[in-house]
Amino acid sequence: MNQEVIDWIKEQLKKHEGTVPWMYLDHDGNLTIGVGHKVVSDDDSLQGGIEKLWKYGSLNSTRKPTTPLRPASAVYRVPGPKMQVVFPLLNQIGLGPACSPAGRTMLSSAGGHQVNPTGGTVAKGPTVVPSSVSTRNQSIQQMVQEARVIQQMDFGDDGLHDAEVYKPYSTFRMTEPAMKAMLDEDFAQMFKYVRWDPSHKFRDIEKFPEEAQKALMDIAFQTGAGGMAKMTDFADAVQKQDWKLAAEKFKVPQADDDRNMDRKNLLLQAAAKSPAKAAK
Secondary structure, three states: OOHHHHHHHHHHHHHHHOOEEEEEEOOOOOEEEEOOEEOOOOOOOHHHHHHHHHHHOOOEEOOOOOOOOOOOEEEEEOOOOOOEEEEEHHHHHOOOOOOOOOOOEOOEHHHOEOOOOOOOOOOOOOEOOOOOOOOHHHHHHHHHHHHHHHHOEEOOHHHHHOHHHHHHHOOEEOOHHHHHHHHHHHHHHHHHHHHOOOOOOOOOHHHOOHHHHHHHHHHHHHHHHHHHHHOHHHHHHHHOOOHHHHHHHOOOOOOOHHHHHHHHHHHHHHHHHOHHHHOO
16 A cells, blocks of 8 residues: 555544544544544553553643642432433542542542541542552553543433533643544555455455555544454445445445545545456
């Protein structure tokens, strides 16, 4: 796959996925950062996924002890039938008035933790990392706590379409160079997965027309190579390089209509470019 095609695909990913330097939940409820990067993959725990983010460089913290964040509340889902507790979630991660500089216990009804009204700490549950602590390991632990809070948030439809609503709760920011390096690695990894998917339907991707390469890689970033293979009629058409049929058979429900239309048009362009293969 030539560099021009790779660069084009990456720009499309930025266009559709956005470039978000803080953690948020995507349309499927996955903890995400950067250009559609899932923090927790099939091979990683939450802790492991966050630790990997730091290999691209230190994340900048927006926490300033002298500048309190504005209060904000959201619905925190608690185990049990029809149980919901509404409270300032900032208190859970040491950013709200319930957490003193001395460090109070993270508030979480689901975990049975309580805020000590007289100050100090409570034995149960993890303690909040003070904002003045800047060591890497403690910053990672703070980020893990923030991630756990975000994973429990429910902003309704707003949260499914707007990463901005999670911004006050995710105080660490990836730099532009770090997000670029992460996207480069994600692309290389996804290309590897597509080529060596167990279905073997996409292994010849480097021989496909450039338009088909663009469409397939964009789909794979959203569904995964395995998800692409599960669209069996589409995968069979790709293996036969019947691009017109592939354009008819694919559908990614998670994508908006414009993005799916872009993919369909690319596959139709591939069909026009390789009519002999499309006719098989």
